[in-house]
Amino acid sequence: MPELPEVEVICQGLRPHLTNRIITAISCSGKSLRYPVPHAAMNDILCGQTIRTVRRRAKYLLIATEDDTLAIIHLGMTGNLGIFPHSAPVKVHDHVRWLLDNGLELRLNDTRRFGAVWLLPPEQARDRENGFFGNTGPEPFGRLCTPAHFMTLAQRRKQPVKSFLMDSRVVAGIGNIYANEILMAAGIHPLRQACALEEDNWQRIITLTRQILTRAIACGGSTISDFINASGESGYFQVNFTVYGRKGQPCHQCGSPIEKIQIGGRASYFCPGCQKG
DNA sequence: CAAGTTACCTGACGGC
DNA sequence: TGCCGTCAGGTAACTT
Known part of the structure; x- marks a missing residue:
């Protein structure tokens, strides 16, 4: 959920x-x-x-x-x-x-x-931003979420960019599903080292993150009206998944079968045709 | 310090 | 039908 x-x-x-x-x-x-x-x-x-x-x-x-x-x-x-x-x-x-x-x-x-x-x-x-949220990264929609911010934190990080994006100290709120979807939209392989990305890669990631999260919120928004009886439906953004949960199914862009691998113990999906190193 | 692994907990699902 | 292993949208404490 x-x-x-x-x-x-x-x-x-x-x-x-x-x-x-x-x-x-x-x-x-x-x-x-x-x-x-x-x-x-x-x-x-x-x-x-x-x-x-x-x-x-x-x-x-x-x-x-x-x-x-x-x-x-x-x-x-x-x-x-x-x-x-x-x-x-x-x-x-x-x-x-x-x-x-x-x-x-x-x-x-x-x-x-x-x-x-x-x-x-x-x-x-x-004082929550210094205390409780002292180690939490900026909101994806906030003005502190910039390519420079990512580049600074990624300097010595050789970990896969997917794990980096899911690190709450780097940026807030990106979980497993959206890390997969964002990297697919950006055409970036999830195993690529975070420190290897350049400014325009990060700009693309930021723009697509905002676009994907905004669309997902809009999809979920339709179910909130009957919150009183139903306990919050899960919305219908999942019909828009391009890679998550689509192992073996053809990519909507290039037709290649979507692959599934483990990264940091989490299920990771990507299109071998669209997502390059 | 960075990055990988494990633990926390319950339930759904597939294989046998 | 039932048993067993595997997996699941997150986080943080471990270990290496």
């Missing part, structure tokens, strides 16, 4: 439901996610507070309350957030629930429990 576009879609879908609502109760499954869920702290601090903003940074969802406390939610591999009536049956992997003052509930469902929830006090929340 959760790639940058999906987190953005979830963020946009939740915003109107959460903004200016009061959190009235917190329930947890008791199971730990990647880290223990701060159940007691959420009870003590969040209950009774009004939600002010709902934003995204990298693949994290940021929910700020009236006193500037910040709840940060990461969805891991299988996490999902949805708005449900309080009376709706609780599902197996619903681990965190925030009851709101209108009878609806925010629910975090996460089968594999690779997700996480943090609660930052106001001071840490304000």
Whole structure:
């Protein structure tokens, strides 16, 4: 589920439901996610507070309350957030629930429990770019995401460009699917060394990253309207995949069969005809 | 320091 | 039908 576009879609879908609502109760499954869920702290601090903003940074969802406390939610591999009536049956992997003052509930469902929830006090929340996100790279859409930025970080990096693009310290939010798709669009082989790319390669990668992520967000956006009953559908950008999951199928550009290899332990797809070194 | 590997956890799927 | 191995959109702690 959760790639940058999906987190953005979830963020946009939740915003109107959460903004200016009061959190009235917190329930947890008791199971730990990647880290223990701060159940007691959420009870003590969040209950009774009004939600002010709902934003995204990298693949994290940021929910700020009236006193500037910040709840940060990461969805891991299988996490999902949805708005449900309080009376709706609780599902197996619903681990965190925030009851709101209108009878609806925010629910975090996460089968594999690779997700996480943090609660930052106001001071840490304000300083999050130096603290919590101190090692997180720029947003792909931000003005700090430039060819110069990539070239500086890539100087001594001989690792495959695909792994480099997926490194959250380099640039935020690019996961396995989009790294594959971006490199295909750019015509760059995923195993090419990061330090070997030149300025125009990076410019192309940046432009295509923005284009692909924007399109993916637009595709996912169509499902957010029925968030209340369905728990966030996954959108339909997958019909636009050019390489991901297409092992052996013909490339839409040149007809070569798409190849699948392992890079850094992750499934990596590329077109041997279109993506050169 | 860079880069590769493993661990975390559950469920779906294919082969036998 | 059932058992087993493999794989999965992420991150971070390890090891080399």
